[in-house]
Each structure stands twice: as C-alpha cells, then as structure tokens.
Amino acid sequence: MQTHHTLASLRAQLRQWRRDGASIGFVPTMGNLHAGHYALVELARRHADKVVASIFVNPTQFGPNEDYARYPRTPESDINGLAENRCDALFLPPVEQMYPYGTIGCVQMHVPGITDILCGAHRPGHFNGVAQVVARLFNMVQPDLAVFGRKDYQQLQVIRYMAREMSFPVEIIPAPTLREADGLAMSSRNQYLQGDERQTATRIHQTLVFMRDAARQGLPLPGIEDQARERLEAAGFSVDYAEIRRADLSRPRSGEAGQVALIAARLGRTRLIDNLEFENV
Numbered sequence: 286m287q288t289h290h291t292l293a294s295l296r297a298q299l300r301q302w303r304r305d306g307a308s309i310g311f312v313p314t315m316g317n318l319h320a321g322h323y324a325l326v327e328l329a330r331r332h333a334d335k336v337v338a339s340i341f342v343n344p345t346q347f348g349p350n351e352d353y354a355r356y357p358r359t360p361e362s363d364i365n366g367l368a369e370n371r372c373d374a375l376f377l378p379p380v381e382q383m384y385p386y387g388t389i390g391c392v393q394m395h396v397p398g399i400t401d402i403l404c405g406a407h408r409p410g411h412f413n414g415v416a417q418v419v420a421r422l423f424n425m426v427q428p429d430l431a432v433f434g435r436k437d438y439q440q441l442q443v444i445r446y447m448a449r450e451m452s453f454p455v456e457i458i459p460a461p462t463l464r465e466a467d468g469l470a471m472s473s474r475n476q477y478l479q480g481d482e483r484q485t486a487t488r489i490h491q492t493l494v495f496m497r498d499a500a501r502q503g504l505p506l507p508g509i510e511d512q513a514r515e516r517l518e519a520a521g522f523s524v525d526y527a528e529i530r531r532a533d534l535s536r537p538r539s540g541e542a543g544q545v546a547l548i549a550a551r552l553g554r555t556r557l558i559d560n561l562e563f564e565n566v
C-alpha cells in the first residue's frame with residue numbers, strides 16, 4: 286500500500302490506475318482505525334478494483350470547545366491496519382494540502398435544513414465542515430464510489446444530499462454499524478471513556494432497542510422519547526437528544542411509528558452517538 290501526503294503524488298497513482306481501466310472506491314476517515322473502518326474498506330473492495338482510504342482530522346468540523354486537539358491520532362498502526370486489510374492507497378494530507386488558503390480563507394459549504402437538526406443543533410457548523418471536507422476529498426480522489434458508515438446516520442444523509450445536489454459522480458454506499466459484543470457501537474471516541482463509563486455506555490444501544498420496540502408496539506413517540514431520555518439521565522448521561530424520526534430524518538406525524546431511533550448523549554467529557562433503523566411490523 287502506498288501512502289501519499291501530497292495531492293500530486295496521489296493523483297499520479299490514480300492516473301495510472303485509471304489508465305489501466307480500474308474503478309476507484311473511497312473510504313474517508315479521521316484515523317484511529319478500528320474494525321468498523323476496516324469493514325468499510327472491505328465493502329469498498331467488493332464494489333471497486335482499487336480502494337483508497339484517507340485519514341484527515343478535519344479542523345473545520347470541530348467546534349471551538351470540542352476535541353480537535355486531543356482527537357486520537359495513530360498513523361503508524363492505521364497504516365499497518367490498512368495494509369493488512371488490503372487497502373491499495375492511503376491519502377494522509379497535512380492541513381495545508383486540504384486548505385491551501387487556510388481554514389479562514391477557504392470556500393465554505395452550507396447544506397441547508399438537515400445540518401441544523403439533531404447533532405447539527407448541538408454542534409453548530411459541524412455538518413457544513415463535514416460537507417466541505419468530503420467535497421474536497423471527492424474532487425481530489427474522484428472516486429467512482431465512496432463508503433460511509435450508518436453509525437453516523439445524519440452524516441450519511443448530509444453526504445447523500447450534497448452528492449446529489451452538487452452532481453458529484455460518486456455512488457454513496459452505506460455500511461452497517463459494527464458493534465462491540467455488548468452492543469456499544471465501535472468508535473474512536475470510546476477510548477475516552479473512563480472506568481465505569483465504558484459499562485454505562487452500553488445503555489445507549491439498550492435504550493435504542495427499547496425505543497424501537499416501543500415504537501413498533503404503536504406507543505406515542507413523544508412518550509417513548511421522554512422515557513428514553515429519563516433512562517439515560519438516570520444512568521448518568523447528559524442527553525443531547527433521543528428521538529425517533531423517519532428515514533429522511535423528518536419528524537413522523539402523530540400515529541406514525543418512525544423508521545430510525547437516534548441518540549446523542551455525553552458521559553463525562555465523551556460525546557457518543559448511535560442509532561437503530563427499523564422496519565415497522
């Protein structure tokens with residue numbers, strides 16, 4: 286696996302692959318890779334001849350009081366893991382490659398509506414930063430397809446909206462959420478959890494299961510959401526939201542069961558998100 290730190294070097298490799306008629310699959314990440322990320326590489330491999338991953342901790346998607354500085358950076362083990370998982374190339378750019386005019390002088394993206402709700406309401410500017418960096422990465426890699434995890438459900442919707450709206454010729458492929466044996470969704474941020482917090486964190490998935498089952502029974506959604514919030518608060522979480530939405534994240538009408546339960550909650554300094562999609566039975 287070749288690691289590229291500059292766009293020129295990445296493009297030289299991509300040109301050669303394109304000349305050979307290879308299709309390109311892309312997996313953007315922020316690094317500190319775990320089995321969930323490697324499953325994305327595996328999925329990309331099933332759909333494309335060559336797989337490019339990127340590792341870039343994007344400053345424009347972090348708020349001023351968020352964890353940009355302390356976000357875990359483990360490039361050496363990530364490079365080994367990607368090579369072992371048969372990734373063909375890694376793009377690992379410095380900030381200046383991604384933002385040649387700096388993060389103040391850069392062209393902005395604004396995706397209306399969907400970026401303002403749920404996580405967007407609690408992390409102003411976050412999804413516009415995500416859209417901005419993914420648009421740049423799509424221009425740099427020019428992949429045929431890109432794989433995104435369902436774990437970041439709202440992010441996936443933002444990317445789909447942006448790709449369609451901006452006519453990016455990139456097929457967006459969603460990947461299922463990988464979980465630890467006790468249900469906790471794998472995340473680079475899980476390692477922030479201290480002592481008992483790791484055990485408590487399993488309550489998020491348990492609460493999502495409760496929300497799904499109650500919604501399927503036809504119970505009113507506002508009551509389910511209140512109970513979910515109470516359960517999480519009783520376990521020690523500070524809850525940003527616990528909601529049931531339609532697949533497109535609009536609010537279900539009264540009497541509708543919804544299609545996805547979503548939670549964002551903080552345990553100490555760690556903010557965790559997870560979701561559970563469901564069919565109505």
Ligand code: AMP
Pocket residue numbers: 313314315316321322325432433434435436437460461462463464470471472473
């Ligand atoms: P991140 O490095 O956390 O920004 O994530 C990079 C990509 O990996 C995103 O598309 C995430 O949705 C995806 N991802 C992160 N955690 C998981 C997981 N537990 N299961 C599946 N995909 C994941």
